[in-house]
Amino acid sequence: NAGVTQTPKFRVLKTGQSMTLLCAQDMNHEYMYWYRQDPGMGLRLIHYSVGEGTTAKGEVPDGYNVSRLKKQNFLLGLESAAPSQTSVYFCASSFVTGGSLSYGYTFGSGTRLTVV
Amino acid sequence: AQTVTQSQPEMSVQEAETVTLSCTYDTSESDYYLFWYKQPPSRQMILVIRQEAYKQQNATENRFSVNFQKAAKSFSLKISDSQLGDAAMYFCAYYSGGSNYKLTFGKGTLLTVNP
Numbered sequence: 001n002a003g004v005t006q007t008p009k010f011r012v013l014k015t016g017q018s019m020t021l022l023c024a025q026d027m028n029h030e031y032m033y034w035y036r037q038d039p040g041m042g043l044r045l046i047h048y049s050v051g052e053g054t055t056a057k058g059e060v061p062d063g064y065n066v067s068r069l070k071k072q073n074f075l076l077g078l079e080s081a082a083p084s085q086t087s088v089y090f091c092a093s094s095f096v097t098g099g100s101l102s103y104g105y106t107f108g109s110g111t112r113l114t115v116v
Numbered sequence: 117a118q119t120v121t122q123s124q125p126e127m128s129v130q131e132a133e134t135v136t137l138s139c140t141y142d143t144s145e146s147d148y149y150l151f152w153y154k155q156p157p158s159r160q161m162i163l164v165i166r167q168e169a170y171k172q173q174n175a176t177e178n179r180f181s182v183n184f185q186k187a188a189k190s191f192s193l194k195i196s197d198s199q200l201g202d203a204a205m206y207f208c209a210y211y212s213g214g215s216n217y218k219l220t221f222g223k224g225t226l227l228t229v230n231p
Contacts, residue, residue, distance in 0.1 A: 107161035
C-alpha cells in the first residue's frame with residue numbers, strides 16, 4: 001500500500017548510543033517532517049525538508065540531525081542518545097496543491113524509542 | 117507564532133451519544149486550513165476532517181462535523197452516535213497557508229467511549 005513507512009517501530013537505546021530512524025514515502029511528496037510526541041505535549045516539529053537535499057530546523061531540533069539525500073527518504077539521526085529523547089517519533093509527508101498544504105499530512109505509524 | 121489550544125485533556129462519552137471536542141487557535145491570517153486528526157491505540161494518525169477558512173460552510177464527514185467560528189477562532193469537532201471505535205486521542209491542527217508548509221498541533225484530547 002502507498003504511504004509513509006517508518007523503521008524501526010520500536011527501539012531501546014542506552015545513553016550515549018547513536019541510531020538512525022528511516023522514513024520512506026512512495027507518493028512523490030515534496031515535503032517531509034519529523035515530529036516527536038510526548039504525553040501532554042502534543043506533536044512537536046523536530047526538523048523538516050522542503051525538497052531533496054534540503055533540511056530545516058523545527059521547534060525542538062537540538063540533539064537530532066537529518067538528511068534527505070533522496071526525495072523519498074528522510075533520515076533522523078541521534079548521535080548521542082539521552083533519556084530526554086525517549087519519545088514516540090512520527091514521520092510525515094505532504095504535497096502542495098494550488099500553492100497550499102491544503103490536504104494536511106500523511107503520517108507513518110511511528111517509532112517508539114526508549115533511552116535508558 | 118501560531119498556537120493551537122485544546123482545553124480538554126480528556127473527555128468521555130456514552131456509546132451512541134454525541135460529544136464535542138474544543139479547539140481554539142491564534143492567528144492573524146485570513147486564509148488558512150484547519151484539521152482534526154485521530155490517533156487510536158494503534159498509534160496511527162488518521163485525518164478525520166479538514167476545513168478551509170474561506171469557506172463558511174462547516175465541513176462534515178459522516179458522523180463527524182465541525183463548528184467553525186472564524187471570528188472567535190474556534191474549530192470544534194462534533195462526533196455523533198459515538199462508537200467504541202471512536203475512542204482515541206484527537207489532535208487539532210492549523211496551517212497558515214502560503215509557503216510555510218507546516219502544521220501546528222494542539223496537545224490533544226483523549227476521548228473515552230463508555231459502553
